[in-house]
Amino acid sequence: MFPEEVDAVRFDRICSWLREWFNVLPLAEAALRLGEGTLPTRALALTFDDGYADNRSVAAPILRRHGLPCTFFVSTGFIDGGCMWNDIVIEAIRATRLPSLELGHLHPGLGNFAMAGARERRQAIDRIIAVAKYLEPGRRQELVHAVAKAAEALPPTHLMMTSQQLRELRALGLEVGAHTVSHPILAGLADDEARREIVEGRRQLEDVLGERVGLFAYPNGKPGEDYSARSVALVREAGFDAAVSTVWGVSTSATDRFQLKRFTPWDRSRLRFGVRMLRNMGVG
Numbered sequence: 001m002f003p004e005e006v007d008a009v010r011f012d013r014i015c016s017w018l019r020e021w022f023n024v025l026p027l028a029e030a031a032l033r034l035g036e037g038t039l040p041t042r043a044l045a046l047t048f049d050d051g052y053a054d055n056r057s058v059a060a061p062i063l064r065r066h067g068l069p070c071t072f073f074v075s076t077g078f079i080d081g082g083c084m085w086n087d088i089v090i091e092a093i094r095a096t097r098l099p100s101l102e103l104g105h106l107h108p109g110l111g112n113f114a115m116a117g118a119r120e121r122r123q124a125i126d127r128i129i130a131v132a133k134y135l136e137p138g139r140r141q142e143l144v145h146a147v148a149k150a151a152e153a154l155p156p157t158h159l160m161m162t163s164q165q166l167r168e169l170r171a172l173g174l175e176v177g178a179h180t181v182s183h184p185i186l187a188g189l190a191d192d193e194a195r196r197e198i199v200e201g202r203r204q205l206e207d208v209l210g211e212r213v214g215l216f217a218y219p220n221g222k223p224g225e226d227y228s229a230r231s232v233a234l235v236r237e238a239g240f241d242a243a244v245s246t247v248w249g250v251s252t253s254a255t256d257r258f259q260l261k262r263f264t265p266w267d268r269s270r271l272r273f274g275v276r277m278l279r280n281m282g283v284g
Helices: 008-021 027-036 053-066 085-095 118-132 137-150 163-171 191-209 229-237 270-281
Strands: 047-050 071-074 100-102 112-114 175-178 215-217 242-244
Touching (some): 008 053, 008 270, 027 175, 071 163, 085 118, 100 137, 118 137, 175 191
Parallel strands (some): 047 071, 071 175, 215 242
Antiparallel strands (some): 100 112
């Protein structure tokens, strides 16, 4: 249902291009050197978000084979058997054996969805996620669990990393950063709740890893929509070294180190991938 997602073969190919074209640095080092003005030319850092188990089982060995550093931003509420709200929807729709799902009674933005094939199921997933995404966190959880119940499917417990897998990433020399506890839309939270998500997620990671965590990623990462100026201030106040958004472009010495830019090229061919990276350089 997700043919656009990167698989192991494609990721291996991307890593070979990045190693050839860029000076790939650990994000913590890159952020520090950005502020000092000592970055090498064509500096680049790699990141993954959320904390999926395949980050350890699939991505980490490929990164190691290419000798590339990487930072993994982890939402701690889902490690050791949890499941993110969007994956509850995705896996329920993937697993259901029902010919259709009537969900109009759960939310006015939903209705009847055919489960005939991959295309129809993907359409249902996209619609449900769009409706649930910006709901208040408690209401969002209620909705996605109601969807799973209607689909007669249980949320999976194997999708996210375990504490042991996080420690294995660090043992491999890869970085781990904070990504809140429950992956909320920080802009929609009161200060006390946003602070708790930011600080507690970091504390839980530090308890697992036995070391300080200095990097943060805003969930979803769009300024004004997903996080606010107050969110940035809370991350600063928490004592992080740097934080990343999902704003396209290239970070420079003038960029706020608590709103570093990130970009994901989606092209499959070497030429198109490279051209899109060049175009992104003109955005920052």
